Amino acid sequence: MTGKAARWIFWIGTLSSAVIFLWMTYDFHRQTPTFAHTDRLTADVIAGKKVWHRYNCNDCHTILGFGGYYAPDMTKAFYRLGPNNIATIVMHPEAVYKNSFRKMPQLGVTQPEIAQLNAFLKWVGEIDNRHWPPQDEKFVKAYYQRAASPQNLSKVDIVMGACGGCHSFQNLGRNVAGSFDDIAKRIAYDRATLIRYMLNPQSVKPGIAMPPQNVTPETAGIIADFILALKVPKEVRQ
Amino acid sequence: MTAIEFPSQRVSLWYFRIALVLFILQVIMGLWLSINYAFTLPQALVDVFAFNTARSIHTNLLVAWMLLGFMGGTYYILPVECERDLYSTRIAYLQLAIFVLAAVTAVIGFLFRWTRGKPLLEIPFPLNALIVVAALLFIANVAMTIFTAKVRSALQWMLLGGVAFLAVMYLFGMPFYQNLNTDYYYWWWVIHLWVEGAWEVVTASIVAFIIMRVTGVDRKVVEKWLYVETGLFLFTGIVGTGHHYYWIGAPDYWLWWGGVFSALEPLPIVLMVVDTWMHVRERKNPIINPLTWYYIVGLAIYHLVGAGLWGFMHTLPPINYYTHGSQVTVSHGHLAFFGAYGILNLTIFYFAMPRLKNIIKYQDRLGRWGFWIMTIGMFLLGLVFGVAGILQTYLERFLDIGYSTAQITMMFWFRIAFGIGVVFLIGVIITVWHLFTIKPAPDQPAETLSSERGPAAEGI
Numbered sequence: 001m002t003g004k005a006a007r008w009i010f011w012i013g014t015l016s017s018a019v020i021f022l023w024m025t026y027d028f029h030r031q032t033p034t035f036a037h038t039d040r041l042t043a044d045v046i047a048g049k050k051v052w053h054r055y056n057c058n059d060c061h062t063i064l065g066f067g068g069y070y071a072p073d074m075t076k077a078f079y080r081l082g083p084n085n086i087a088t089i090v091m092h093p094e095a096v097y098k099n100s101f102r103k104m105p106q107l108g109v110t111q112p113e114i115a116q117l118n119a120f121l122k123w124v125g126e127i128d129n130r131h132w133p134p135q136d137e138k139f140v141k142a143y144y145q146r147a148a149s150p151q152n153l154s155k156v157d158i159v160m161g162a163c164g165g166c167h168s169f170q171n172l173g174r175n176v177a178g179s180f181d182d183i184a185k186r187i188a189y190d191r192a193t194l195i196r197y198m199l200n201p202q203s204v205k206p207g208i209a210m211p212p213q214n215v216t217p218e219t220a221g222i223i224a225d226f227i228l229a230l231k232v233p234k235e236v237r238q
Numbered sequence: 239m240t241a242i243e244f245p246s247q248r249v250s251l252w253y254f255r256i257a258l259v260l261f262i263l264q265v266i267m268g269l270w271l272s273i274n275y276a277f278t279l280p281q282a283l284v285d286v287f288a289f290n291t292a293r294s295i296h297t298n299l300l301v302a303w304m305l306l307g308f309m310g311g312t313y314y315i316l317p318v319e320c321e322r323d324l325y326s327t328r329i330a331y332l333q334l335a336i337f338v339l340a341a342v343t344a345v346i347g348f349l350f351r352w353t354r355g356k357p358l359l360e361i362p363f364p365l366n367a368l369i370v371v372a373a374l375l376f377i378a379n380v381a382m383t384i385f386t387a388k389v390r391s392a393l394q395w396m397l398l399g400g401v402a403f404l405a406v407m408y409l410f411g412m413p414f415y416q417n418l419n420t421d422y423y424y425w426w427w428v429i430h431l432w433v434e435g436a437w438e439v440v441t442a443s444i445v446a447f448i449i450m451r452v453t454g455v456d457r458k459v460v461e462k463w464l465y466v467e468t469g470l471f472l473f474t475g476i477v478g479t480g481h482h483y484y485w486i487g488a489p490d491y492w493l494w495w496g497g498v499f500s501a502l503e504p505l506p507i508v509l510m511v512v513d514t515w516m517h518v519r520e521r522k523n524p525i526i527n528p529l530t531w532y533y534i535v536g537l538a539i540y541h542l543v544g545a546g547l548w549g550f551m552h553t554l555p556p557i558n559y560y561t562h563g564s565q566v567t568v569s570h571g572h573l574a575f576f577g578a579y580g581i582l583n584l585t586i587f588y589f590a591m592p593r594l595k596n597i598i599k600y601q602d603r604l605g606r607w608g609f610w611i612m613t614i615g616m617f618l619l620g621l622v623f624g625v626a627g628i629l630q631t632y633l634e635r636f637l638d639i640g641y642s643t644a645q646i647t648m649m650f651w652f653r654i655a656f657g658i659g660v661v662f663l664i665g666v667i668i669t670v671w672h673l674f675t676i677k678p679a680p681d682q683p684a685e686t687l688s689s690e691r692g693p694a695a696e697g698i
């Protein structure tokens with residue numbers, strides 16, 4: 001190869017790639033409104049993004065898969081947890097994660113900031129990003145089905161879709177606040193109390209770290225039946 | 239007889255020294271991060287010095303010592319390439335002072351939560367402005383040195399182009415983007431177009447220079463390879479940016495364009511291995527300092543494995559769907575950064591620092607220990623992160639086990655990573671110590687210096 005040919009390789013390689021890339025960048029901007037729903041990019045969402053940056057959440061939590069790998073991905077956190085849970089976790093991590101092996105710092109996030117964060121996380125969750133991360137798709141589906149047609153969901157899906165962000169059942173969900181098998185054996189609530197507990201834990205057990213759950217009373221009823229049924233020992237259940 | 243040809247090359251020494259100190263601090267901070275992973279820390283400690291703060295320090299120190307190494311390396315090489323002293327050593331020192339001031343302030347600021355909260359680009363705006371000033375001074379100094387030189391070489395332009403490209407890309411990370419998906423789109427213009435674009439160009443140029451100097455292989459041959467390699471780096475790397483756009487909310491064709499171009503990214507690295515190997519075989523000069531050669535060959539191989547092979551596997555879209563955002567990325571990140579750029583900087587230091595102290599042949603016993611401990615240590619670390627990542631992917635994304643349960647299962651591997659990290663740190667301290675106290679070997683070859691200068695200097 002001659003030196004001239006080598007120079008041609010350099011210029012053609014570099015420029016052709018740059019041209020393709022710039023064109024694709026142009027197209028990216030053209031299509032972003034569809035993929036990222038920029039029409040829903042309200043002042044609250046933008047303020048929420050600033051909160052997200054202010055406390056540097058991103059160096060512990062990934063979002064869209066980028067950032068620190070130290071804590072759960074936040075892309076679909078809104079579906080996984082809902083606004084109440086996010087609020088309680090972010091404002092009182094030391095209580096929610098009291099028994100966890102890994103702690104989240106008490107950052108001093110304020111109530112208005114939480115509302116903005118929730119708006120931001122909701123907007124992020126709606127980005128059309130090819131159903132990533134894979135493990136959270138079940139929460140996204142459960143979120144919509146719980147609202148539209150709970151009868152179509154399996155019981156386990158309803159329960160884990162709503163509570164799996166903190167509780168576990170068999171090998172599903174997170175074991176941050178205890179597994180339902182253990183909890184069911186421990187609690188002595190009747191059905192109505194359990195439903196009341198889900199909707200407003202403080203009213204049943206003041207001081208508990210669990211946030212009020214964003215579930216309809218009907219869904220809460222289904223979940224309560226599920227948990228109370230776990231009281232019966234396994235052998236009998238089968 | 240001096241080992242450097244132009245007095246102004248001496249400015250690079252301070253760049254190298256500071257870079258080495260930051261390297262140690264970076265690794266110490268990394269060790270602290272691994273403790274965060276491997277053990278449960280009390281809430282009171284997490285509240286005041288949390289993982290996110292430590293991570294921003296770890297990554298910013300990385301970027302800082304890389305850039306210091308590149309800038310120092312450029313200042314070392316440029317006078318030789320241009321056959322004249324640097325345009326201004328005053329500017330070079332001023333720029334260093336500004337850069338270091340900004341970096342130190344940034345690290346202290348992080349401790350007090352003064353941050354932009356954007357991974358790797360956390361530095362707040364006023365400090366970013368300082369960095370831009372430093373970068374402008376640097377580029378002006380490099381450009382003026384080249385413009386006023388009497389000789390012309392491809393290497394000069396490649397270096398100038400590489401550092402200018404590097405600086406321009408940094409600007410895309412500075413604005414506040416309202417839209418997260420656009421934010422990350424341009425975040426990768428900085429991060430990806432650095433490590434798989436501008437930095438590769440700088441690396442290829444510096445390696446070409448060093449290889450030319452130590453092997454005595456003809457400049458024409460070296461520069462031909464340089465054009466082909468950088469051409470391929472940029473051809474594959476620019477559109478290859480798409481491998482970061484699979485899951486951010488972008489059109490489907492990114493999967494194809496990003497996937498195919500990024501699958502080609504190892505090609506130029508393979509070429510680099512081949513040409514290093516050929517030039518070493520066809521060298522005209524004797525091997526004076528075997529350790530410097532270890533680094534040159536080690537760089538080529540590690541670059542290929544860490545950046546090329548790991549990158550290749552991790553960025554194929556069907557695999558990336560599962561491995562994205564997991565410890566697999568951590569594995570790739572460590573192997574690639576250390577393999578391509580950590581070793582590059584150390585190669586520069588081992589090439590330049592003895593010469594800056596008028597040493598032709600140096601005692602290398604300690605340095606060899608450092609070399610082997612670091613390279614093997616980092617390789618094992620990459621493997622351990624990789625195992626943890628595959629485990630995480632399998633538990634979370636195939637078995638549907640929740641994040642925290644999966645992390646508890648991975649704990650064993652985090653503890654091993656911590657252990658290897660300690661060993662790695664020892665290797666780093668040995669290496670840095672060796673470089674700082676580098677001594678002439680008892681058997682100084684008398685005539686080698688002139689023969690080393692000969693062919694290369696003629697080629698200019």
Ligand SMILES: [Fe+2]
Pocket residue numbers: 430434478479481482
């Ligand atoms: Fe990349």
